[in-house]
Amino acid sequence: MSMHAVASLMHAVESFARAAGAAHRAWKGPAYEYKDVPVLLKDVRLVDVEEERTRAEPSDIKLENGRISLVAPAGELDSRGLKVLEGRNRFALPGLIDCHVHICGIFITALPGISDFRWLLRQVYLNHRAQLQSGVTLVRDMMSVLRVSLLFKSLAEDACSGFPRVLCAGPMLTVEGGYPPYVPRDQFYQRVLGGPLKLELAGERDAVSWVDRLAGAGVDWIKIGYQGALFDMARTPLSKPSARLFRAIADRAHHHGLPVAVHHYWLQDLKELLELPFDTLEHITEDGEIDARTLARMAERGLPVTSDLEQSAFAHEPQKFLHMIEEGKSNLLPRPRGDITRLLHEVAAGQDIYGLKPRRKIMDLAFVRDLVFQKMRNLKLLADSGILIGAASDAGVHMMMGILPEELCRMTEAGLSNAQALRSATIDAARLLRVDDVGRIKAGYRGDIVLYENDPLENIAAVRSPALVMRDGVPHTPLDR
Ligand SMILES: [Zn+2]
Known part of the structure; x- marks a missing residue:
């Protein structure tokens, strides 16, 4: 590769990095409302994977500075000064x-x-x-x-x-x-x-x-x-x-x-x-x-x-993954989507797996x-x-x-x-x-929590559709829902 090509490649990377940085700063998605704000996540059913049981009574979880600060039976925590998120009796796993x-x-x-x-x-x-x-x-x-x-x-x-x-x-x-x-x-x-x-x-x-x-x-x-x-x-x-x-x-x-x-x-x-x-x-x-x-x-x-x-x-x-791609679950841009789809079709047709030029x-x-x-x-x-x-x-x-x-x-x-x-x-x-x-929902741990509509201890397929994903105390709603 010529030095000219290297220089233009470096230029492309630099402009991308600048554009990405600007977009990132300008973007104030819903998550930013929660930045550095104490949160009360109300009425969730804690799934205890160690004890292999789900708490029958709902709990409230207080999150501060990105961490879980308190876990208590629902209704016991004071919500004043906290941003309240309704868990609606959904099932909570650690992120x-x-x-x-x-x-x-x-x-x-x-x-x-x-x-x-x-x-x-x-x-x-x-x-x-x-x-x-x-x-x-x-x-x-x-x-x-x-x-x-x-x-x-x-x-x-x-x-x-x-x-x-x-x-x-x-x-x-x-x-x-x-x-x-x-x-x-x-x-x-x-x-x-x-x-x-x-x-x-x-x-x-x-x-x-x-x-x-x-x-x-x-x-x-x-x-x-x-x-x-x-x-x-x-x-x-x-x-x-x-x-x-x-x-x-x-x-x-x-x-x-x-x-x-x-x-x-x-x-x-x-x-x-x-x-x-x-x-x-x-x-x-x-x-x-x-x-x-x-x-x-x-x-x-x-x-x-x-x-x-x-x-x-x-x-x-291969059909399972082709189906996921067709359903739009893959987040793939056209070029990689084309490549992976072709690969999967070839596998489905019984062909060996090839890659990289030549x-x-x-x-x-x-x-x-x-x-x-x-x-x-x-x-x-x-x-x-x-x-x-x-x-x-x-x-x-x-x-x-x-x-x-x-x-x-x-x-x-x-x-x-x-x-x-x-x-x-x-x-x-x-x-x-x-x-x-x-890895746990417990005071002192990071505020990483996922909520599901159904109990994954009862039905593992529940993990396929998270209703809310919280990372370091900041909630993110899955976009494809
Ligand atoms: Zn690997």
Whole structure:
């Protein structure tokens, strides 16, 4: 790419950032009425996912400075000086937590060109809003262009932004020829403008230097890619970080107080990983049943796992996602909507999965189509072994945002109870992410609350239609209602 092209790209990014900033300041949506205003949320039925019961009597919740300050039986709190919100006996859960997303996912099967900057950041903005509208008040971004994820993380600090709060890992740390194979090596202009997306580490010194830079930039997690084979029948090998390199990354991350998340899919990789130091296992093993010995070692080590059933279901149920897109539930702009729709139609027609120019195969459909069922069986085994599970949509890889409610429904199809599924997106997710002021409706916790018309403990499908999403004490009504 010529220097002229780089300069015009930088100009485009700068003008977008200026326009977005101005629009953001000028926009005074209904949420701003609640900024820094104490609120009384009246008459809600508290759903207690730990006790697995819903309080019979309604409660009132007082929120101040973005936090829950008091929870009391309805009618006991003085409403003077408070902005009152009527809960109308709806069911209240803590704001949902999506433990693994790609907030900058743009769902396209070719590398973006300069003209794509006209819509690209807007799509990221829509992605992020779709998450909040689905009831999610905190996400962990598990691989995005570093500066873009940090930008959205800082925009999301404003409780009125319409976004969930963000924890982020920035780029994936891997080796040459390692996972993810379908993400091309970073381009020079991309590194200059947005920072890294995929770091192919040359050795231990390189690892230490990059972890130091990421820690300095402000990431919350470090993520390592660890996958020994492609998604094909031949199980074509992929490179993995050596044990020495892996330890160098993890030790340096821990030196900075940063936890380490590891991408995996295959059982053999999981067995190797159990000898290595890290903090969360991303995805559920999908190419075989996790044996009792491995489960016992995971439990002994206290290794938490994030789920990802729904993103695997696209290969099995493309029609479901096509239907969601047709219904307008996807928040997708025309270009990515066209790409994802084409991909889903190809899958529906039994074709393999291709991506990125030049068009090349990413997955053998015959290999990936039924993996979701192995994942569902393994999820049940993990849950039965007492392993901490955090709900995750992995949205942004090839799926639209806002599908965590679908993930929770799918978890119950796998055999988890409604309460287990709800815990995985609230209290258990908070533990997994090591955030101690979210995941409960309790004095001192953040004012993250979602209201539903029906009790999700009784009927998990209730989570599909939140009636109100409150983040840091600021209410947001889902726009599609
Ligand atoms: Zn992912």
